[in-house]
Amino acid sequence: MIINQETSTSTSTIASKEEIIMKEEDHNNNNNLKRARVKVDQVREENKRLKSTLSQIMKDYHSLKMHFNDIIQEDHHHAKKSTTPMAASDDESEFVSLSLGRPFSGDSKRGLEMMIKKNSCSDQSKNYENCTSNKHDGLELGLDCNSKDEDRNDIRAASQKSPKNSTSTGDNEILQHNPLKKPRVSIRAVCNTHTMNDGCQWRKYGQKIAKGNPCPRAYYRCTVSSSCPVRKQVQRCVDDMTILITTYEGTHNHPLPPSATTIAAATTAAAATLNCSSSTSPPHHSVSATSSTTTSPNLLGFTFPPNNLTFPRATSQSHPTVVLDLTSPNHLTKFSSSTLFPATHSSPTSLNFSSSSSAKNVSSLSPYYQPNFIYDSNMRASSKHDQKIFDAITCDPSFRSALAAAITSFVGTNVEGKNSGRDFHLSFSQQSSTRNGSVGCATSFLNRFPQL
DNA sequence: CGAGTTTGACCGGCGC
DNA sequence: GCGCCGGTCAAACTCG
Numbered sequence: 328m329i330i331n332q333e334t335s336t337s338t339s340t341i342a343s344k345e346e347i348i349m350k351e352e353d354h355n356n357n358n359n360l361k362r363a364r365v366k367v368d369q370v371r372e373e374n375k376r377l378k379s380t381l382s383q384i385m386k387d388y389h390s391l392k393m394h395f396n397d398i399i400q401e402d403h404h405h406a407k408k409s410t411t412p413m414a415a416s417d418d419e420s421e422f423v424s425l426s427l428g429r430p431f432s433g434d435s436k437r438g439l440e441m442m443i444k445k446n447s448c449s450d451q452s453k454n455y456e457n458c459t460s461n462k463h464d465g466l467e468l469g470l471d472c473n474s475k476d477e478d479r480n481d482i483r484a485a486s487q488k489s490p491k492n493s494t495s496t497g498d499n500e501i502l503q504h505n506p507l508k509k510p511r512v513s514i515r516a517v518c519n520t521h522t523m524n525d526g527c528q529w530r531k532y533g534q535k536i537a538k539g540n541p542c543p544r545a546y547y548r549c550t551v552s553s554s555c556p557v558r559k560q561v562q563r564c565v566d567d568m569t570i571l572i573t574t575y576e577g578t579h580n581h582p583l584p585p586s587a588t589t590i591a592a593a594t595t596a597a598a599a600t601l602n603c604s605s606s607t608s609p610p611h612h613s614v615s616a617t618s619s620t621t622t623s624p625n626l627l628g629f630t631f632p633p634n635n636l637t638f639p640r641a642t643s644q645s646h647p648t649v650v651l652d653l654t655s656p657n658h659l660t661k662f663s664s665s666t667l668f669p670a671t672h673s674s675p676t677s678l679n680f681s682s683s684s685s686a687k688n689v690s691s692l693s694p695y696y697q698p699n700f701i702y703d704s705n706m707r708a709s710s711k712h713d714q715k716i717f718d719a720i721t722c723d724p725s726f727r728s729a730l731a732a733a734i735t736s737f738v739g740t741n742v743e744g745k746n747s748g749r750d751f752h753l754s755f756s757q758q759s760s761t762r763n764g765s766v767g768c769a770t771s772f773l774n775r776f777p778q779l
Numbered sequence: 780c781g782a783g784t785t786t787g788a789c790c791g792g793c794g795c
Numbered sequence: 796g797c798g799c800c801g802g803t804c805a806a807a808c809t810c811g
Contacts, residue, residue, distance in 0.1 A: 531784055533803060546802070550783095560802095 511576045512594035515564065516653040518571035522561050525573070526587030527551060529559065540565040552581035570654050594649075 516523060522545070529547035537544045542563035549555040557577040564570035575594045583591050 530782085532805095534785070535801070535803095538800065544801090558802095 509576050511574050511648040513572055513574040513648050513650045514590075514594075514653060515570055515572050515650060517569050519569065520571075521545075522547075523571060523573050525590040526584050527557075527579075527590075537562070542568070549579060551579070551583070555580055567654075574648070594651075 514523070522529070528550045530550045531545055531547050533546035534543045535546070540562065542565065544560055544562040547559045547561065549557040549559075555577075557575065557579050559576070560572075560574040562572050562574075564572055575590075578595060579591055
């Protein structure tokens with residue numbers, strides 16, 4: 328009897344325990360289900376975000392395209408009305424390329440590239456819109472993902488050769504004096520090492536003592552790919568030995584390591600700007616124009632001619648050179664460019680990042696980089712045309728992103744290569760957060776360019 | 780031994 | 796034509 332009672336008691340205990348276990352399992356399943364739902368929601372949100380990003384990129388692209396067409400059409404009207412050399416020079420071949428870095432997958436050798444190509448339309452009466460429809464004879468504005476660098480170089484070379492056979496007016500003279508010189512992008516940065524870590528692999532192939540600078544200039548070539556045409560020169564600034572001047576030439580023809588995409592994108596974008604500005608606006612045609620009322624009131628300044636530019640003496644002035652100045656002796660970060668113009672009127676153009684905001688204390692930043700972004704209220708361009716071209720390009724988020732990327736690479740380069748290169752804005756924020764001192768700088772920059 | 784660096788020689792552009 | 800200078804080449808050298 329007693330045994331039966333104990334048995335029934337133990338049976339009921341087991342049953343209750345099973346019940347508890349079942350409940351716990353249900354509870355765990357519910358929790359797992361909840362977690363899974365949360366994850367699904369997160370994935371969906373990420374998907375939405377990516378779609379909206381893509382949508383925004385397409386909007387920006389179409390906006391830029393429309394803007395560019397407007398400018399060209401207006402310019403064409405001017406060309407019709409005027410027979411001045413400047414107007415005639417608009418028929419000269421030009422080539423502007425805005426690259427957005429490169430993919431890392433091997434299936435495509437090219438990254439997303441926005442190309443603005445303006446070849447000569449032999450017939451003056453031909454509408455620019457018609458030119459647009461002809462890929463080879465007129466304007467081209469598109470997202471190009473497949474052409475090889477050699478193709479682009481060929482086009483560029485052809486476009487630079489063409490002036491030799493055309494009339495000697497305006498830009499023709501200019502280009503005749505600067506045949507087939509590859510544009511260069513020079514970066515000035517305070518650096519205590521012998522070379523800047525830009526993420527690429529380089530092999531030194533020469534060293535030279537340049538005139539006027541006791542510091543030797545080192546010549547490097549990219550060794551990521553044996554056929555890569557990219558070279559760089561490294562030299563200390565004669566005026567300030569702490570400043571390292573790194574000059575890049577050429578375009579990589581291979582996928583870049585993630586940590587190298589920032590510099591590559593920035594240099595490409597800067598070189599593209601140089602191509603655009605230099606080929607359309609000789610400095611001696613400078614006129615003053617304020618920018619605050621133009622389409623992009625908070626954009627970069629565009630100054631002809633510059634008053635305070637510093638060019639690396641090491642760099643041959645016969646090469647069109649963009650100088651990205653990341654030193655801050657005057658708490659001013661400058662982005663300047665020399666042009667295709669001959670030495671006789673060689674007034675390099677400049678792009679100044681400046682703002683009216685007072686200098687913030689950035690002493691907490693890296694001891695080698697203390698930038699301050701200051702707006703310059705006096706934006707001038709050599710012509711209305713230049714201003715609009717420049718506005719159109721600087722409106723381009725990719726251009727801004729590339730510049731932000733360049734600055735990021737100095738402020739808080741993620742040398743481990745976590746930067747996917749897909750979204751410079753995200754990279755900027757993420758990288759900045761890795762170094763406390765960089766946050767202020769990054770925030771300052773982003774505040775200036777809300778679209779970034 | 781291979782990869783990278785050094786360094787003197789060489790080449791081409793440019794100014795006089 | 797000559798000299799200067801920037802840029803490149805390539806043999807010798809160094810290093811891991």
